[in-house]
Amino acid sequence: MKSHRASGWSAKGGSVCSARRVVMVSASVGLLAGALAASAAPVAVASDGRVSRSASVTPASSAEVPWSRVVAHFQCAALRAADERCAASIPVERSALATQVLQRGMVGREVAALQLLLAEAGFPSGPIDGHFGVRTETATRRYQMWLGLDPDGVAGRETLGELTAPPPRLHGRLEWPVRALVTSAFGLRAGRFHAGIDLTAPLGTAVAAAGPGRVTWAGWRDGGWGKLVVIAHGDGVRSFNAHLDSVDVRVGETVAAGARIGRVGATGRATGPHLHFEVRLRGASVDPESALRRSR
Numbered sequence: 001m002k003s004h005r006a007s008g009w010s011a012k013g014g015s016v017c018s019a020r021r022v023v024m025v026s027a028s029v030g031l032l033a034g035a036l037a038a039s040a041a042p043v044a045v046a047s048d049g050r051v052s053r054s055a056s057v058t059p060a061s062s063a064e065v066p067w068s069r070v071v072a073h074f075q076c077a078a079l080r081a082a083d084e085r086c087a088a089s090i091p092v093e094r095s096a097l098a099t100q101v102l103q104r105g106m107v108g109r110e111v112a113a114l115q116l117l118l119a120e121a122g123f124p125s126g127p128i129d130g131h132f133g134v135r136t137e138t139a140t141r142r143y144q145m146w147l148g149l150d151p152d153g154v155a156g157r158e159t160l161g162e163l164t165a166p167p168p169r170l171h172g173r174l175e176w177p178v179r180a181l182v183t184s185a186f187g188l189r190a191g192r193f194h195a196g197i198d199l200t201a202p203l204g205t206a207v208a209a210a211g212p213g214r215v216t217w218a219g220w221r222d223g224g225w226g227k228l229v230v231i232a233h234g235d236g237v238r239s240f241n242a243h244l245d246s247v248d249v250r251v252g253e254t255v256a257a258g259a260r261i262g263r264v265g266a267t268g269r270a271t272g273p274h275l276h277f278e279v280r281l282r283g284a285s286v287d288p289e290s291a292l293r294r295s296r
Contacts, residue, residue, distance in 0.1 A: 102155040106132045114155055117163040118143055119193035122284025127191050146284055168281055170237065170291035174210040175257050177241060178264065178275050186287040195285035196240065196278030203245060203273040205264040209255045210239045210277070210292075218251050218261075225276075226268020229261045236282035243270040 102114050112130035118139045119125065123146070125139035137153040144151040147162055177199070184198035209231055216238070217230035227244040245265025249255060266273045279288040 101157075102132060102160070104132050104134075104137045104153065111136065114140075114160070114163070116188075116193075119188075119195075120167045121163060122146070122168060122195075122281070122286055124193040124195055124285065128188070128193070129191070142283065146282060168284055168286050170279060170281060170286055170288070172211075172233075172235070172237065172291055174233075174239070174279070174288065174291040175208065176292055177207050177210050177239075177261075177277055178205060180205070180275070182289070183274065186285075186289065196242075196276050197288050198274045198276055200272070200274040201264045203264060203266070205273075206260050207241055207244065207262045207264060207275055208258045209261050210279075210288075211237075211257045213239075213255060215249045215251055215253045215255060215261070218247050218249050218253075220267075224269030226270060227262065227265060228268075231255065231261070238280050239288075240276070240278035240280070242276040242278070243268050243274060245273075 102110055107130050109130060111132045112128055114132070115125055115128045115130070115136055118136070119128070121143055123139040123143045125135040140155050140159065141151040141153045143162075144153075144159055147159075149158060149162075178201050180199040180201040182197050183200040184194055186197055187194060207229075211231070211233045213231040213233040215229060216232050217228055219227065221228040221242075225240075225242045227242075227247050229241045229244065229247055229249060231239050231241075233239065241261060243265055244262040244267060247262045249259075249261045255261060264273050264275050270276075277288055279286055279291070
């Protein structure tokens with residue numbers, strides 16, 4: 001089935017590599033370097049836990065799959081880190097990523113590249129560790145469903161080819177929910193992918209709706225969110241406002257842009273008072289600043 005990315009809020013855009021996507025902490029470097037250190041050839045994990053080379057994966061020629069962006073992304077995020085010795089000690093070859101099929105049970109640098117690109121496309125799968133497990137398979141299925149492809153959970157040439165396109169971005173207008181500094185941006189953080197932005201503000205600071213819409217969640221949510229308010233803004237766009245100290249709206253309520261929906265807190269998995277602000281486009285996490293920057 002042909003893929004689709006149509007939305008009034010979305011368009012392809014963004015550069016292949018930005019400073020925000022470079023690994024900035026040593027923990028990220030360690031995890032990614034570990035994945036890179038695996039053999040350049042794909043390997044499979046047997047049921048008894050032993051690792052063996054996979055004979056079912058055949059290389060695809062560069063003419064069949066446009067791998068230049070995959071290589072560029074992986075080199076940018078995995079190698080251009082504070083410790084430049086990583087780049088010198090772990091070479092990355094184009095052929096190492098030019099595999100035709102990636103699927104559950106495989107490990108190696110190709111899987112780490114897949115995890116990175118899935119996350120940038122809006123479907124994080126946990127640690128960028130080079131292990132194609134249940135979470136990576138689930139993220140692959142969700143991405144395929146988002147595209148309108150057959151959600152088989154196998155990253156073949158069609159799925160991998162789609163990942164060479166720039167990540168989705170918002171082109172509507174959203175207001176800043178809190179006037180505060182971005183203390184953690186959208187992108188890689190400590191070996192995982194941070195799917196939103198953190199806005200650090202004093203406890204109790206008012207949080208405003210980023211745009212008009214209908215409240216679809218208002219209250220506690222497990223999984224580290226704490227007290228959360230989710231607003232559906234239309235055209236498949238939803239905003240997530242997490243770690244709130246208090247919630248001032250109800251599910252089903254219609255809110256205007258700028259209306260108070262709660263107050264900054266540190267509920268859930270949070271190290272201190274801040275607002276975790278996340279935006280999703282038809283289920284895909286996108287960088288909120290692509291829209292918020294216009295209204296700053």
